[in-house]
Amino acid sequence: xxxxxxxxxxxxxxxxxxxxxxxxxxxxxxxxxxxxxxxxxxxxxxxxxxxxxxxxxxxxxxxxxxxxxxxxxxxxxxxxxxxxxxxxxxxxxxxxxxxxxxxxxxxxxxxxxxxxxxxxxxxxxxxxxxxxxxxxxxxxxxxxxxxxxxxxxxxxxxxxxxxxxxxxxxxxxxxxxxxxxxxxxxxxxxxxxxxxxxx
Numbered sequence: 001x002x003x004x005x006x007x008x009x010x011x012x013x014x015x016x017x018x019x020x021x022x023x024x025x026x027x028x029x030x031x032x033x034x035x036x037x038x039x040x041x042x043x044x045x046x047x048x049x050x051x052x053x054x055x056x057x058x059x060x061x062x063x064x065x066x067x068x069x070x071x072x073x074x075x076x077x078x079x080x081x082x083x084x085x086x087x088x089x090x091x092x093x094x095x096x097x098x099x100x101x102x103x104x105x106x107x108x109x110x111x112x113x114x115x116x117x118x119x120x121x122x123x124x125x126x127x128x129x130x131x132x133x134x135x136x137x138x139x140x141x142x143x144x145x146x147x148x149x150x151x152x153x154x155x156x157x158x159x160x161x162x163x164x165x166x167x168x169x170x171x172x173x174x175x176x177x178x179x180x181x182x183x184x185x186x187x188x189x190x191x192x193x194x195x196x197x198x199x
Contacts (some may be wrong), residue, residue, distance in 0.1 A: 025120070050094060055087075061162075062079045139159040
């Protein structure tokens, strides 16, 4: 679907222009044309973000309330209940966010634009920080080391840095793909307009 179906206000000025461009980009990112590679670059971070919210965050909460925070130190059963409550809460928030994102389709206004830009910030957080941190952990790194454990092994730092670089490259590719598709849409719209004017 063409991004021209979702016109947005393009204000003048530095910060306003940047937010207007971000809103245009997210209209394409969420609802516009996409290739299989764009679909992969959207789907994989989405899957890992949901995985993080539903598994890592509850596990972190469990560790905090049962081990790390000395003024709590709940039992394992209480920690299990709390972490499951956090997990179900995150699941509800993800569903609500998905519904809100779909509701922004074709709508203008500060609130709708804010939701789309929030999704953009979450995407950037996921590909530039979250996935590299998950990769860092996968390669043996940790911010909560056990006694005698090296928290920052070289292979973990190298792997996390490499994944962060791939995330940055994905963002650059999405920018150029957005420019290519919107330029093609503009050319097609100009051709249709010229054809109608000749009638």
